[in-house]
Amino acid sequence: MRILAALAFLLVAATAPAGVVPGDQAPDFTLTDTAGQTHTLSALLADGKTVVLEWFNPDCPFIVKHHKTFKTMNETFAAVQDQGVVWLAVNSNAAGKQGAGLERNQKAVTEYAMPFPLLMDVDGSVGKAYGARTTPHMFVISAKGTVAYAGAIDDDRSADTLGRQNYVAAALSELLAGQPVTTPETKPYGCSVKYAD
Amino acid sequence: MRFRPSFLAPVLMFAIAACGGGDKQPAATATPAGAPAAVAVRAQLAAPDPGTVTVAWTFDLADGWHLYGAGLNDSGYPPSVALTLPDGWRAGPLRWPVPERYLMPGDILDHVYHHRLVLLQDLLPPDGVRPEVATALGARLRWLACRQECVPGQAELTVTIPGRDQALPTAVADLPPFPQPLPAGLVAARRSGATVSIEVADARALRFFPDPDSGPFTDLATDGEAAGSLLELRLREVDGRLGPVRGLLQVEQADGTRLTGPFAYDDPDPNHPGG
Numbered sequence: 308m309r310i311l312a313a314l315a316f317l318l319v320a321a322t323a324p325a326g327v328v329p330g331d332q333a334p335d336f337t338l339t340d341t342a343g344q345t346h347t348l349s350a351l352l353a354d355g356k357t358v359v360l361e362w363f364n365p366d367c368p369f370i371v372k373h374h375k376t377f378k379t380m381n382e383t384f385a386a387v388q389d390q391g392v393v394w395l396a397v398n399s400n401a402a403g404k405q406g407a408g409l410e411r412n413q414k415a416v417t418e419y420a421m422p423f424p425l426l427m428d429v430d431g432s433v434g435k436a437y438g439a440r441t442t443p444h445m446f447v448i449s450a451k452g453t454v455a456y457a458g459a460i461d462d463d464r465s466a467d468t469l470g471r472q473n474y475v476a477a478a479l480s481e482l483l484a485g486q487p488v489t490t491p492e493t494k495p496y497g498c499s500v501k502y503a504d
Numbered sequence: 505m506r507f508r509p510s511f512l513a514p515v516l517m518f519a520i521a522a523c524g525g526g527d528k529q530p531a532a533t534a535t536p537a538g539a540p541a542a543v544a545v546r547a548q549l550a551a552p553d554p555g556t557v558t559v560a561w562t563f564d565l566a567d568g569w570h571l572y573g574a575g576l577n578d579s580g581y582p583p584s585v586a587l588t589l590p591d592g593w594r595a596g597p598l599r600w601p602v603p604e605r606y607l608m609p610g611d612i613l614d615h616v617y618h619h620r621l622v623l624l625q626d627l628l629p630p631d632g633v634r635p636e637v638a639t640a641l642g643a644r645l646r647w648l649a650c651r652q653e654c655v656p657g658q659a660e661l662t663v664t665i666p667g668r669d670q671a672l673p674t675a676v677a678d679l680p681p682f683p684q685p686l687p688a689g690l691v692a693a694r695r696s697g698a699t700v701s702i703e704v705a706d707a708r709a710l711r712f713f714p715d716p717d718s719g720p721f722t723d724l725a726t727d728g729e730a731a732g733s734l735l736e737l738r739l740r741e742v743d744g745r746l747g748p749v750r751g752l753l754q755v756e757q758a759d760g761t762r763l764t765g766p767f768a769y770d771d772p773d774p775n776h777p778g779g
Contacts, residue, residue, distance in 0.1 A: 368648075368656050401609075405653045431610065440578045440612050464581050466648060466656040492742075498654045499579040502609035 326438025329457055329491035333358075333448040334436040338397065340424035341413045346395060352452045356393045357482060359384070359475065361460075362434060362500060363396040363425060364406035364442040365415035368466040369497035373443060374419040377469050379460060380443075383476050384423055390483050391450070394423040399434030401503035406442075431502040441497035447478045447488075455482050458493030542569045542649045545659045551672035555632040557665055560676040561585055561598075561623040561645060568651040570616040573603035575751055576714040576724075577614040580648050585623065588642035592630025599624040601680040602752065602764045603713055611725040615713050622680055627665070634668040641665070683752050686765035691753060693769045698722075700749045700769050702735040709756040710735040712767070718750045 327333060337347040351358055361380060364370055373379035384394040400407040409427060416425050428434050437446055447456035456478035461470025478488045548560040563571055563583065572580040587595050601622060603615040629635060646658040666672065692703045704710060711729045714721070721727065722738035730736070735753075739746045748770030755763045 366653060368654055435610055440610065466581075466654075495578075496581070497579060498650070499608055499612045499614070500610055501652065502612075504609050 326436050327446070327454045327457065329454050329488070331454050333446070333452055333454050334433070336428075336433045336436070338426035338428055338433060340426050341409060341416055342424070344424065346424060346426060348448070349452075351393050352448070352450060355450050356391055357387075357450050357479070358448040359392060359394045359479070360437065360446040360448070361394065361396045362439040362442050362444040363398045363412075363415075364400055364498055364501070365398075365411060365418070366406040367442045367498035370406075370442050372466055372469075373460060374415075374421070376467065379469065379473070381420065381422055383460075383473060383479075386476065387479050387483065388422075392479065392483075396421065396423060396425040397428050397433060397439070398425060399428040399431040399439060400501040401431060402429070404501035405498075407501065431500070434500055434502065439500050441495045442500060443497055444495040444500070445475050447475060447482065449482055455488050456491050457495075459495045462493075464496040542566045542651075542655065543571070543647060543657055545645055545661065547643075547661060547663050548676050549663070549665065549672055550674060550676045551634065552674055554634065554668070555628065557627040557629070557634065557672070558676060559625050559627060559663060560679070561625065561643070563617075563621040563623075563645075563647065565617075565619055565621070565649065567619075569649045570606060570614075570618050570651070571621050571647055571649055573615040573617065573713070574598070574600050574716070575603065575615050576716050576718055577616075578612045579614055580616075580650055580654065583621065583623065583645060583647035585625065586644045586646075589627075590639055590641060593639070593641065594628045596626035596628070599682060601682050602754065602762075605711060605713070605729060607725055611723070613725045613728065620680065622676070624676065624679075624682070634665065636667045636669065638667050638670075639665045681762070681764065683764050683766060686753065686755065686763055686767070690755065690763075691767065693767075695769065698739045698741060698746055700737045700739065702737070702753065702767070702769075704733055704755050706758055707733040707755050708758050708760070711754040711756070712737060712749075712751055713754070713764075714749075714751040717748070719747050 333348060335349045337345055339345050348358060398406065398412055412425055412427065443460050445458060445460050446454060449455045456475065458474060460473065460475055462472045463470035474490055474493050477490065481488050542565060544564045546562045548562060550558045552558055565571065572582045574582045585598060589595060603617055606614045606616040641663050643661045643663060644658060648654055648656050690704055694701050702710060709731050712735060720740045720742065722740045727737050737749055750768045752764050753767035
């Protein structure tokens with residue numbers, strides 16, 4: 308039991324909590340994607356959707372790892388997309404910083420063959436509301452609107468090797484089966500989100 | 505030549521010939537054709553005693569770039585060194601110099617090194633004495649260098665340790681500050697609820713650099729540095745428990761000198777059994 312407790316601390320060790328932690332109500336937002344479509348969290352939840360948020364920067368090596376070298380995000384979404392799951396990538400990087408800008412992100416959607424929308428959080432307010440710190444930083448929101456998982460996509464913090472455990476896939480599997488999420492929080496890894504100065 | 509953002513920087517391969525004797529320390533720097541300029545790696549050798557060879561893995565960084573410390577960070581990952589040792593040789597752990605706090609917009613906090621990072625590692629020869637003949641060992645260094653963008657890199661080095669008849673310097677020159685034990689009685693610490701208070705009389709400033717397994721904390725971006733003699737670290741409960749406070753404590757004294765040494769406070773709090 309003590310070992311499990313110690314492991315729990317190691318998984319979530321962080322300099323600060325996320326803006327939201329598992330169990331919190333997910334902050335509502337409306338953002339526009341790279342194709343000009345708006346997406347409102349509360350509307351998706353009203354439709355009974357489970358929502359995955361992925362913080363994104365097309366030029367971050369860790370995003371390249373999971374979108375290009377490996378198709379982690381696309382494959383994780385593909386496994387659940389017919390089960391009422393909506394996946395939204397969100398870019399909170401400020402204008403002039405790496406990976407920012409509509410044109411670059413429109414190109415990224417094509418380059419990475421992203422099967423889900425990429426939302427532009429130009430002023431970073433949604434990222435800060437969630438406490439998004441890295442790209443990627445993952446949040447799974449239950450259909451009830453609470454944060455069911457927050458943290459890393461997997462357990463390999465390098466920029467070039469795939470982890471053995473996909474935390475988001477595990478959380479989605481349990482959530483969709485009506486079970487408690489065994490690991491609701493891990494420490495995210497990746498590039499820092501490039502918020503405005 | 506600029507560091508081009510790419511998934512994986514090219515592997516740099518070069519050999520370090522450790523020339524014993526003389527005043528000049530064995531060292532080599534290499535930036536092969538096509539290699540990025542953000543990070544150049546080199547190694548220096550020293551022999552503090554006949555039974556130990558100390559290698560200083562040195563990363564020289566271009567302006568604006570940083571590498572990550574081994575402690576708790578919000579982003580990035582620290583450099584690593586994977587050794588291929590000859591039979592019978594053993595290697596000690598990497599020893600890290602004192603990092604600096606690097607706070608970014610959004611209260612994203614990392615502990616990093618700018619300009620230069622030197623990692624010390626002791627190599628222990630078989631039978632406790634350096635062999636008569638030169639010995640070569642291989643090392644793969646991996647890192648993530650960041651400024652606005654982040655670029656992973658790696659280099660493969662071959663380090664040749666000269667035979668025992670060739671002298672090595674007794675110490676690596678020009679080292680940055682490394683942690684040293686803080687003077688006994690300098691620091692007073694107590695826990696009240698979820699807050700650990702650290703007090704050092706007459707300090708001008710206090711800073712805490714957490715270990716990876718420390719915390720989690722409520723807001724280390726705010727709490728991890730304080731002007732004056734009192735630093736208060738608020739811990740965040742997970743499953744009704746509080747994690748340990750472990751890492752480095754830096755004491756900036758009234759005259760501006762800095763003492764940095766290991767600090768740990770993980771006594772259980774009566775309000776949080778098992779913490």
